[in-house]
Amino acid sequence: MRTLETLSGGEWVTSGDWIDVHDPADTRTPVARIPALTAKDVTRAYDHAERGFDVWKRTSPFERARIMTEAARLIRERLADIAADVTAENGKTLAEARGETGKAADFLDYYAGLARQGYGTLLHDVRPDTRTHTQREPIGVILVVSPWNDPLITPARKLAPLLAAGNAAVFKPATETPLSGLHLARALHDAGLPAGVLNVVTGRTATIEDALLDDPRIAGITFTGSNDVGNRIRRRLVDRNVRFQGELGGKNASVVLADADLPAAARAVVAASFGQAGQRCTATSRVVVDRPVYEEFTRLLVAGVEALTVGPGTDPATTLCPLSSPRHRDSVLADLDRAVEQGATVLTGGAADTEGERAHGCYVQPTVLADVTPDTAIWREEVFGPVLAVRAVDGFAAAVEAVNDSGFGLAAAVFTRSLEHAYRFADEAECGQVAVNTTTTGWDVHLPFGGFRDSGTAYKEQGEEVLRFSTRVKTVAIHFGG
Template sequence: MRTLETLLGGEWVTTGEWIDVHDPADVRVPVARVPALSPKDVTRAYDLAERGFALWRRTSPFERARVLTDAARLLRERLDEIAADVTAENGKTLAEARGEAGKAADFLDYYAGLARQGYGTLLHDARPDTQTHTRREPIGVILVISPWNDPLITPARKLAPLLAAGNAAVFKPATETPASGLHLARALHDAGLPAGVLNVVTGRTAELEEALLDDPRITGITFTGSNSVGSRIRRRLGDRNVRFQGELGGKNASVVLRDADLAAAAEKIVAASFGQAGQRCTATSRVIVERPVYEEFSRLLIAEAETLTTGPGTDPATTLCPLSSPRQRDSVLADVAQAVRQGATVLTGGEADTEGERAHGCYVRPTVLADVTPEAAIWREEVFGPVLVLCAVDDFAAAVEAVNDSVFGLAAAVFTRDLGAAHRFADEAECGQVAVNTTTTGWDVHLPFGGFRDSGTAYKEQGDEVLRFSTRVKTVAVHFGA
């Protein structure tokens, strides 16, 4: 078992308390341990971030860009080592982990480019001999809280733009998957990020919540996770003037119309549903099919799902990795059992995979359910596992109605050969991401990402939209006449 240090004030530190990190493919032996920081350590992290911000905000944007570019290079150079750690603590396949590490580097590169660009707009002014412009400034010290499902790419998505804009950060990685975020911190540190600009708080969130959320120096919080925690953060902020960016839950739907290429749709939906064992914010969890092709598509979908091979992420033959923890595995199985009690039919899967060495891991077979009513919990609540719900509808209008029958609004897809139907779907689907004949994914670094309704807040991630969260606008008028 490796002992990892965390980053505070430009130094790698340890404490007397530790948290063990386990491999969900075999939870018997810890693979690493990280420091369990105390509330006093959190306060110190904010002290350091405050000093780091005072320096970093005045650092040339070209120097900021250099740090991000060099950090991206280091992530790529260390890709194999990083991917191995992502797989070891999260469980996803090495192919998925390598993709995550590469995409994290892409985020750093992209925002290095944005750091070099203009930061304001010249405006007309009605007053004579006066020029007015706007400028964007960093907002200060931002708390970054990232989840366990994408433990490297999510902090990269959050940290890269706020650092490019000149902010400082206190970063809290998920307790279950801290090593991945520490790789990102090490790359930034080794690239020359000044001391205190980034501080990593490892530890048990329940013990640190008050110190993390209540510090008066926080100017913004960016959080990815459950709606229950997101709501708790909102309530905790109360009347404080603190920005909150939340990427929360989803119950993403894919629609298969009667004219679709059914085989292609089945292949793409299985990829969208069962990649990372369904532990993606954008994973498809509801499939809505026009009735004339429902039976044929169901057969194709089940056949495609049953080709998946469960196993550890280190095995090249694995196409369905374990869930992230015993708790997550048990939660998914409980959701399936509840669905069956509420009338659902299991078409395939629906149980843990405990064969051989998999008995020591967190495996759930790919699961497809039918006969689910809109009143059932599994139609409405996020499962976050390898579970799909099938539903038949009569026509396009009913399909769109079923997509929008949710408190969430993150992602949706439609499969059709009808260009008019595709455009109508994009118009009428109440969600932040729409796909046509492809998977419900998070897409690329330069594309704005975020959901509607209970799936998120008004601040988007990715692209230049994210700068609305991490910068403030100042208007400056200059009179140059006599």
């Protein structure tokens, strides 16, 4: 078992206590241990970040870009080792882990490019001999809290833009999956990031939560995770001038209309629902099917699900990985039990997978449920696992109504050959991401990302939109006449 250090003030440090990191494919033996920092350690991280921000905000944007580009190169150079750790701590397949590692490097490259671009706008001024412009400035020290499901790409998505804009960060990776974030921090450190600009806090949230969230030097918090935790953070900030960017839950729906290419739609829904064992915020978890094709589509869907191969992420044959932890596995199984109690019918799956060596891991069979209603809990509440609920409706209008009948509003897809329905769906689906004849997942680095309603806050991630969160606008008027 490896013993790792964490980054604070430009140094790799430890603490007196440790946290074990387990492989969800086989939880019997820890794969690594990380420092369990204390509240005092967190305060020191903010001390370092405050000093780091003073340096970084004055650093040339061309130098910032150079460092980020070099960090991207190092991530690609180390891709095999990083992907192996993503799989070891999270459980996802090596193919998924390699894709995540490459995309993390893409985020650094993309925002390195943006760092070189203009940072303001020249405006007309009614006053004679006066030139007025706006300029964007970094807001300060930002707390980054990332989840366990995408332990490398989510920190990269959050850190790259805020670093490009000149901010400093205190970064709290998920306790279950810290290794990936430490790889990202090491690449930035080795690329020459000044001391204190990035500080990584590993530890037990219950022990360090107050120190993490209550430090007066926090200018913004960017968080991805559950609605319960996100709302608790939001309430904690209500009387403070701290920006909050939240990427929260989802209950994403895919609509299959009667004129759809049914085999193609089934393949896309299987990929969208069961990639990473459904542990994606954009995963499809509801399918709304036009009644005339319900039976045929459901048959194709179940066949595609039953063709998945459950196993450890290290096995090249695996197409469905374990869930992230025993606690999460048990939560998903409890949701399945409740769905059956409420009248749902299991078409395939529906239980833990304990076959052979899988008995030592966090495996759940890929599951498709029918006979659900709008009042069934599993139709409305996020499960975040390999569970898909299917429901028949009558026509396009009823399908859109079913999609929008949700407290969430992250992603939705429609499968149709009708151009009219495609455009109408894009206009009428009340969510932040809309797909037509493709999966609800897979948005690229330059495309704005984020949901409506309870799926997130108004600040988007990705693309240039994210800079609205990590920068502030100053207006400057210069009179040059006599």
